[in-house]
Amino acid sequence: MATRTKDIRADTEELVTEAKAPSRQPLTVPTDKPVAYPLDLPEGEARLRTPAVGQRASRPDGRLHGLGQTQYIDDITFPHMLHAKILRSEYPHARILSIDTSEAEKMPGVLATLTGDEIPENSFGPTFQDQPVLAYPIVRHRGDGVVAVAAVTEQQATDALEKIKVEYEPLPHVFDPMEALEDDSPKVHGETNIYTSKTIKKGDVEKALKESDHVFHRQFRTQMVEHVPLEPHASIASWDGNGRVTLWTSLGRITLGREDLARTLAMPQSKIRLIGTVVGGNFGGKNEITNEPILALLSKKAGRPVKSVFTRGDEFISSTIRHPFTMDYTTGVDNSGKILARKIRLVLDGGAYCSWTGTTIGKGSILAPGPYNIDNILVEAYAVYTNKTTTGAMRGFGAPQVCFAYESQMDDIADALGIDPLEIRLRNGFSENSLSPTSQTLQSVALKESLTQAAERFGWKEWQE
Amino acid sequence: MKKRGRGMACMWYPIGFTVAANPSAATVKVNTDGSATLLTGTVETGQGALTVLGQIAAETLGLATDDVHVVSGDTDVTPMDTGAIASRTTYVTGNAIVRAAEKAREILFEAAAPLLKVKPDQLEARDKRIQVLGFPSSSIPIGQAVQHSESVLGNPAIGSASYNPPTVEMDPETGQGKPFNTYVYATQIADVEVDDETGEVEILKIVAVHDCGTPINPMLVEGQIQGGISMGVGFALQEEILFEEGRQINPNLTNYIMPTSLDMPELEVGLVDNYDPTGPFGAKGAGEPTAVPTAAAIMNAIHDAVGVRITALPATAERVLGAIIEKQEAERVASH
Numbered sequence: 001m002a003t004r005t006k007d008i009r010a011d012t013e014e015l016v017t018e019a020k021a022p023s024r025q026p027l028t029v030p031t032d033k034p035v036a037y038p039l040d041l042p043e044g045e046a047r048l049r050t051p052a053v054g055q056r057a058s059r060p061d062g063r064l065h066g067l068g069q070t071q072y073i074d075d076i077t078f079p080h081m082l083h084a085k086i087l088r089s090e091y092p093h094a095r096i097l098s099i100d101t102s103e104a105e106k107m108p109g110v111l112a113t114l115t116g117d118e119i120p121e122n123s124f125g126p127t128f129q130d131q132p133v134l135a136y137p138i139v140r141h142r143g144d145g146v147v148a149v150a151a152v153t154e155q156q157a158t159d160a161l162e163k164i165k166v167e168y169e170p171l172p173h174v175f176d177p178m179e180a181l182e183d184d185s186p187k188v189h190g191e192t193n194i195y196t197s198k199t200i201k202k203g204d205v206e207k208a209l210k211e212s213d214h215v216f217h218r219q220f221r222t223q224m225v226e227h228v229p230l231e232p233h234a235s236i237a238s239w240d241g242n243g244r245v246t247l248w249t250s251l252g253r254i255t256l257g258r259e260d261l262a263r264t265l266a267m268p269q270s271k272i273r274l275i276g277t278v279v280g281g282n283f284g285g286k287n288e289i290t291n292e293p294i295l296a297l298l299s300k301k302a303g304r305p306v307k308s309v310f311t312r313g314d315e316f317i318s319s320t321i322r323h324p325f326t327m328d329y330t331t332g333v334d335n336s337g338k339i340l341a342r343k344i345r346l347v348l349d350g351g352a353y354c355s356w357t358g359t360t361i362g363k364g365s366i367l368a369p370g371p372y373n374i375d376n377i378l379v380e381a382y383a384v385y386t387n388k389t390t391t392g393a394m395r396g397f398g399a400p401q402v403c404f405a406y407e408s409q410m411d412d413i414a415d416a417l418g419i420d421p422l423e424i425r426l427r428n429g430f431s432e433n434s435l436s437p438t439s440q441t442l443q444s445v446a447l448k449e450s451l452t453q454a455a456e457r458f459g460w461k462e463w464q465e
Numbered sequence: 466m467k468k469r470g471r472g473m474a475c476m477w478y479p480i481g482f483t484v485a486a487n488p489s490a491a492t493v494k495v496n497t498d499g500s501a502t503l504l505t506g507t508v509e510t511g512q513g514a515l516t517v518l519g520q521i522a523a524e525t526l527g528l529a530t531d532d533v534h535v536v537s538g539d540t541d542v543t544p545m546d547t548g549a550i551a552s553r554t555t556y557v558t559g560n561a562i563v564r565a566a567e568k569a570r571e572i573l574f575e576a577a578a579p580l581l582k583v584k585p586d587q588l589e590a591r592d593k594r595i596q597v598l599g600f601p602s603s604s605i606p607i608g609q610a611v612q613h614s615e616s617v618l619g620n621p622a623i624g625s626a627s628y629n630p631p632t633v634e635m636d637p638e639t640g641q642g643k644p645f646n647t648y649v650y651a652t653q654i655a656d657v658e659v660d661d662e663t664g665e666v667e668i669l670k671i672v673a674v675h676d677c678g679t680p681i682n683p684m685l686v687e688g689q690i691q692g693g694i695s696m697g698v699g700f701a702l703q704e705e706i707l708f709e710e711g712r713q714i715n716p717n718l719t720n721y722i723m724p725t726s727l728d729m730p731e732l733e734v735g736l737v738d739n740y741d742p743t744g745p746f747g748a749k750g751a752g753e754p755t756a757v758p759t760a761a762a763i764m765n766a767i768h769d770a771v772g773v774r775i776t777a778l779p780a781t782a783e784r785v786l787g788a789i790i791e792k793q794e795a796e797r798v799a800s801h
Contacts (some may be wrong), residue, residue, distance in 0.1 A: 047531035053746045056684035057530040059516045061509055092711030095718060142712050200640035221777040224706040225699070228723060253548025254737045255506050258540045269540075275509035279549070283696070284753075286510070287550050297768045316716030321706060327771030363484035366644055371477035379640070387711050393550065395693070399478055399757045400700055405776060406700035407474035407761035416683070421473055421765065430477065430650070438635060440756055444741040444749070446676035447650040451475055453735055454652040454674040463471060 015292065036051055061278060065436025070278050073234035073250055076310050081236070082111055082150040084291070084298055084308040085157035087164050089139035089146055089317065092175070093186070094168035096137045096146065103163040104149060109156030112166075113299040114148040114294060120266035126256075126288055127196070127358035130189060131390065133264055133293045139168070140188055141387050142317035148291075150298040150306045173387040177326065177349040180384040181226035188385035189351060196358055196383045198365040200437050203376035205427035216412055220327045220405040224349070227322075227394055231280020232315040235294035238305035246273040246295050252282040257289055264293040267454035284393035285319050287356065320392030321385075324349040325401035327368075329409050332376075337417050337424045342369045346381035346402070348391070355392030357383045364398025370406035371439045371447050372428040377437050420464060422455050467658045469669075470770025474761030475652040478754035481553045481630045488629035490544035491565040493522050494575065497592055497615060497620035499608030501526055501533045502564075504671035505687035507544030510537040512752060514554045520681050521559045521745050525566035526606065527590030542627065553630075554751035555681060559745035560628035575621075576614035577605055601735065624782035630743075648739055649673025649749050651675040653694070653758045656730075657766040661741055664786025666702055666767060668730040675755065676737045679734070679747035690734045690755045697759020698724045702779050 040049060046055040064070045065217040101113040116122050116136025123129040135144035135413075147164050150159035172186035179185050180193040187193060209215055233251040242273065251257045262269045278284060291308045299306040310319070325346055332341040348359050348365060365381045414424040429447045436442055481487050492504040502751060503522045509515045519533040526533075526584055546558060574585035577595040581588065584764035589598050596604030614620045656670040673690050680686045703722040707714050715721045742749035764775050773788035 003706045021778060041531065045531075048529050050523075050527065050529050051683050052520040052528065052530045052533075053679065055520065055530060055682065055787045057516055057520060059513050059685070061515065062513075075695055128620055139483060139683040154485065173711060175708065188509070199638065201638070202641065212539045218774070222700075223704070223778050225704040226706060228718070228721075251506055252510050253546075253550060254508060254538055254540055254547045263767075272540070279508055282510035282549055282709075284550065287482045287548065312718060314720070316706065317787065320648055359483055362644065363479065366479070367477060371475060371650060382775065387715065388708060389706065395696060395756045396478070396753045397551070399476065399753065400697065403474060403757050404761045404764060407476075407758065408764055408768075408776070409776065411472065411765045412774065415768075425473070425671060429475065436639075436648075438644060439641050440645075442648060443645060443743075444678060444739055445594050445650060446739040446795070447475060447477065447652075449737040449739070450652040450674045450676055451473075452762070453737055454654050454672050456471065456671040457674065457733055457735055458473070458654040460473070460654065 009111070013081060022458045030239055035305045037115065062338040071310065072231050072280055073248055073277055073307070075104055077240060078250055078305040081307055082152060082302055083154040083157050084148055084150045084295055085154065085161055086145040086294070087147040087161045088281060089135065089142050091139060091168050091170050092142055093171040093173040094139050095171060096139065096171055097167040099147060100165040101147060103221055104374045107156065107160040107163055109152035110160045111304065112150040112298045114130040114297050115318050119264060119297065121264050124260050124289055125254070126356055127354045131353035131355065141389060143389050145318065148294045148298060168214050169270060175386055175388055177347050177384045177386055181347065181382065188233060188351050188387060193384040194382050195354060195385055198381045200365050200377060200379040201436060202439060205376045205378040207342045207375035209330065209332040212340045213335045215330065215332045216409055217330045217411060218412065220329065222325050222401045223415060224324050224389065226316050227283040229281025229283060229285060231341035232310035232312065233286060233319055234309040235292050236296050237259040237292065237306055238308040238449045239297040239299055244271045244273065245448065246275065247292050247293055247296065248277055250279050250285045250286055251276060251289065252279055255344045257292065258288045261296065265296055271441060278303050283315070283395045287393050288321060296459050315416050317389065320355050320390050322394040323357070323398065325390040325398065326365065327405040329405050331409055331413065333413055337419045337427055339372055340361055341376035342374050344368045344379045346379070347387070348381065348383040350383040350385050351388045352385065353390045355390050355459060357391065360398045361395065364402055368402040368406065369400050369428045370410070373430060373434050381453040421452060422460055425451055466658050466662065468767070468770040469658055470766045471654065471656050471763025472762050472769050473577055473652060474758035474765060475650070476754065476758040477648050477650050478552065478757055479555045479648045480750045481551050481645055483644045484634055484642070486629050487547040487551065487553060487557060488627050489561040490625065490627035491558065491561040492544055492604060492625040493562065493566040493569045495526060495569050495607065495611050496607055497612045498566065499532065499606055501564060503527060503533055503535045504543045505535065505537050505558055506543040507554055510549045512689060513682065514549060517555055517681045517685060518558060519564055521565050523561045525563050526745060528593055541663065543669055552752040552754065554746050555748050555750050557628055557630060559630045561626055561746060563745045564626030564628060565624045568623045568626060570622055573607065573610040576618055576620065577610040580605060580613065610743040631707045647743055647749055648755040649676050649754050651754055651758055653762045655762040656762060656772055657768040659767055659770040659785065661771050661789050664782035664789060666780060668698060668763060668767065670731045670733070671759065671762070673734045674735040674737060675751065677740045677751040678739050678741040678744050679750035680736050681748050686736060686751045687734045689751045691732055693755020694732060694748050694759050695724050695729055698728060701760035701763040701780060702781065705779050767774045
């Protein structure tokens with residue numbers, strides 16, 4: 001150990017000398033984790049200047065990343081800490097008939113197991129609480145966790161999962177969102193798969209479509225994508241002798257995370273502390289609790305701190321992903337390319353649970369007509385459950401999907417009418433005090449400025465000629 | 466043969482939650498040496514939010530960015546925050562910080578006013594000093610004002626405040642209402658090359674011009690835009706979770722293909738000059754919208770290059786080639 005510290009110190013010194021850092025006074029502490037030298041900010045650095053706003057100030061966390069001093073969850077460890085792993089469903093839709101963890105509990109290093117029926121309030125979700133922390137008695141997609149195990153090493157926890165016996169009764173499933181809309185499709189929850197819908201209605205879209213010189217129709221579809229943060233979902237739970245639990249977590253919303261934890265654990269918020277560590281990428285995927293209640297309960301059972309860091313596979317299969325949209329766009333224009341009416345139908349593949357679908361369908365519907373002055377609008381949007389990975393918040397809440405559709409169709413219209421794509425956007429685009437599809441008066445609108453500046457920088461006009 | 470094409474896409478995007486309250490609270494403390502501490506309940510998710518929030522506190526107090534230490538993300542220590550979501554941090558948490566820092570600054574103005582022989586409302590915080598409006602020569606260091614307020618008047622310079630963007634409920638039948646307090650706008654233009662024999666798309670360049678109101682830290686906004694475009698490129702051309710009987714068949718980075726630095730085109734990033742009076746120092750936000758128009762611009766560029774309209778993402782080589790062959794077939798039939 002001592003040699004290792006020495007080697008790293010020598011390396012660091014060399015790096016610092018090469019970088020000609022202003023301060024080279026070495027600092028060391030008696031652990032095997034070397035502390036790099038404090039680096040003085042170079043003179044003239046934007047962080048040191050006033051006024052602060054508008055400065056290209058460097059990030060203090062960036063310096064720590066560069067020096068390897070940032071502590072992500074994976075870097076944090078406690079004495080006697082255990083590692084948790086989760087057994088996931090073998091079926092896309094099934095009823096759990098029995099769970100036998102006795103063999104797993106006899107495995108070396110295993111100190112606790114947990115099933116859904118042991119969770120005080122086994123449900124969560126930002127819109128409605130339709131998602132179990134660990135599924136019980138119904139699994140609704142293959143990413144649903146069923147049993148969690150805490151063991152001394154990650155390998156022991158992984159090995160123990162293989163010894164768990166779960167008996168399932170498979171239930172009919174539905175994967176295709178259009179099929180899920182049908183009355184006779186298998187139901188994921190309750191009596192209908194349509195779990196939320198949204199309408200935006202302005203003017204008389206049917207009349208305006210009839211009066212249009214040209215009507216364009218097309219269906220667009222988008223796929224499921226994952227956020228793929230460099231740091232997967234990760235947390236550590238640890239209790240003190242007063243029955244207070246602390247969680248170090250990669251969650252992006254700790255205040256509301258604490259509310260959700262208090263609810264699932266049936267504990268007062270004052271007895272729960274959440275520490276949000278530096279998050280290694282969120283992009284919408286870390287906006288709700290995932291494994292935190294599981295770790296808290298495993299830790300309570302085992303009487304030791306418990307850590308879990310998702311594998312990349314866990315991250316894909318069990319965390320939320322982006323909603324695929326099926327989008328029908330019908331747009332009526334006059335001969336000059338002015339949009340008279342836009343009729344849109346959106347179907348969102350919601351996966352097995354609601355998660356952030358409420359926000360996605362809301363933003364998706366409002367934004368769907370595009371940043372254009374249109375008097376006659378009808379947007380009808382539906383989100384449906386399917387027995388697939390849960391779709392939730394992901395950078396843009398439906399906006400990248402609808403933008404693909406409305407902007408593709410703008411070019412279809414421009415092409416058919418022989419109008420330059422820049423021109424048709426300038427002709428229809430929002431300006432200051434334009435009315436949005438919800439009839440909101442828009443302010444600080446810079447759409448046309450962005451169009452003209454981008455066109456200038458790109459050399460759009462020169463190229464068109 | 467490789468064919469060149471250009472396409473543009475513009476977009477609009479709101480800041481904050483749809484109608485629902487999404488408040489942030491903040492606490493700002495000024496120390497006796499003129500440095501300050503900001504407490505915020507949000508977390509750093511890699512986007513540089515804490516740097517921007519520190520800059521907003523510093524600006525309100527007339528300090529430099531480095532003078533403000535930002536403490537974040539601990540429910541035992543930091544105040545309520547809706548969190549790093551919905552492109553709301555700069556705007557909503559930023560507005561809360563301005564209000565909190567103004568309260569702390571008010572305490573300093575009260576303390577400094579008699580020393581400078583003016584009324585508190587005749588003072589400003591600038592260049593690390595409390596000065597008479599427009600008269601930098603008549604001023605005292607901020608630290609001295611804190612010291613005086615704390616040690617003589619017994620009034621520590623601390624302020625807490627919150628902000629929630631005002632919205633109006635949407636009508637359940639028609640959706641009419643004011644779901645957000647403000648929106649941002651952007652345009653991206655893509656220059657691509659499409660191989661019409663293989664369907665492969667290479668992006669040569671993307672120009673992105675975004676509105677975020679006042680850029681509190683232009684370097685970090687540019688970083689957001691560059692990162693957003695890389696996500697947009699993956700969404701446009703490569704990424705897709707594939708299923709077989711409800712089981713993901715590519716839940717790994719070997720078979721789920723994401724853009725790497727080698728897939729990234731030349732990027733040119735610009736910001737429009739804009740100021741939103743409802744935001745902190747005119748700022749709005751920049752997180753999510755950067756990833757919104759990229760795929761649409763690339764699809765329009767593909768159409769410009771080879772004349773096919775891609776209607777389902779991602780535009781993999783197979784899908785683009787399929788569309789090209791379909792178009793060639795249709796043209797052959799039409800010419801007979």
